[in-house]
Amino acid sequence: MSTLYLFSSAAPPVFDIARVVEDAQADGWDVCLGLTPTAARWLADSLDGLAALTGHPVRWDYKLPGEPDVWPKADAILVAPATFNTVNAWALGLTDKFIVGVVAEGIGKAIPTVAMPCVNAAYVQHPQFEQSVETLRAAGVTVLYGEGGFVPNQPGQGNPATYPWRAALDSLNGLGSAD
Template sequence: MDEPGPRPFLYIVVCAASVAAGVGDLITAARERGWDVGVVATPQGLGFLDVPAVEARTGHPVRSAWRRPGEPRPLPPPDAIAVAPATFNTINKWAAGIADTLALGILCEAHGTGVPTAVLPCPNAAMAAHPAYRESLRRLRAMGVLFGAYESHDPDEHGRLARFRWEEALELLEPHRARRPPPP
């Protein structure tokens, strides 16, 4: 669905979870709904992606590390952010205000800039039972972060997860969708 004028820009933050390789489904769904998309991976999440395929799909470089002083920004500022899949580690660090990676820095900054952020958590049930995780979810919700229905995942006897509903992130963000004004 190509629309005239600038398309809103969606950052997809990808963490190191077994479903991360399926992020192409979210990229495709977002582009079909009129978003331009850039992917930011956690350092560990980067290893779960086919980076050349993601870059070909988005037309933008996959980001994982801070840019150097003076380097141009490779992605425009986000109009919205989808964190999918979101791991136990990322959720807890984000809630604590720890910005030790590019992905976490973007997430921590999003609160201060008012960028709508949707999260599809993907920890296993044992980690999701930890009291720090529950407190982190509470804190992020209080900050206005939008959460999908998935709060824990356990693999079946073959090591596969139930279907990860990537589109839920877009459904959560749709009421907050905004268009950037065209450049002067």
Template sequence: MEPPERTRGVLYVIACAAPAAADVRRLVVLAQETGWRVHVVTTPMGERFVDALALEQLTGDRVRSAYRMPDEPKGLPPADAVIVAPATFNTINKWANGIADTFAVGLLCEVMGFGTPIVAVPLLKDALARHLAFGRSLDALREMGVRVLFDPDAPSHARMPSWERIMQELHSAVEERHSQR
């Protein structure tokens, strides 16, 4: 792969425990091809769905899923943008309510405070999508400026947009953020 002509900045890709996380490598490659320096974070259960070694080789950085210990150096540079895909029912609800009991959710809560462009892509079962708390959480995240790619009317097998579509939405969010400055 040829290096991109320009660097867009640092992108956090946060993957949760859903089947699409097994293919998150494709998202990382697409992001790198468009100039992003990618750092992958997973939820504790999401770590079981990804190939951490392959992602580490691809990004040149370790995949993080837990808070660092006080004697460990800080490792993540500040994010210029974030993609949360796939985002589970649990992560969406905890994030929207500020329950930072995992590194991934704590990081999301913190990054929101900086006004960083964030795209969230929920992937969950129909029954969970109909839960009242989930709808309220999506509304809260949107109110806080998160771009949410979720169509509740789409069949469950078609709810996850393509990685290319997710990248388009991210670039749109970043451009919008830059035009507001």
């Protein structure tokens, strides 16, 4: 079984993360779940259950120096939902948050990585967002943005139930090859 690092930011689709973990496991992945600190706060009441579901601690912060790594090495990484902040911080190399640090390093380690944003149409008008998407793509990250991935909605009009989780999971096929 191959190991998938599933990293999620604080956007409404994160509330469906248990089902996504189950779907990834059904696809043959050993899932390790990492969250931004805000996403961890949103899911605070579910963290123990998510750890039991994955069989690994849910992480949202860096380990201390000298502490052992509690996760197996990643064969692939999925960053979804990736907020405006996460996409831009990652592309700019701003690694103060655990998941951004891991995925930034993952580029250098050549870990196959897929990202799917979850941003509204107002955010994508900011010039940095498109630059960040292009930076990540140029670094080898598969960014599912636009047709076939996430298409932004108008502010306040998003429906978390329509977030294309299956497209994100399907894009992992062949990357880290879940057994």
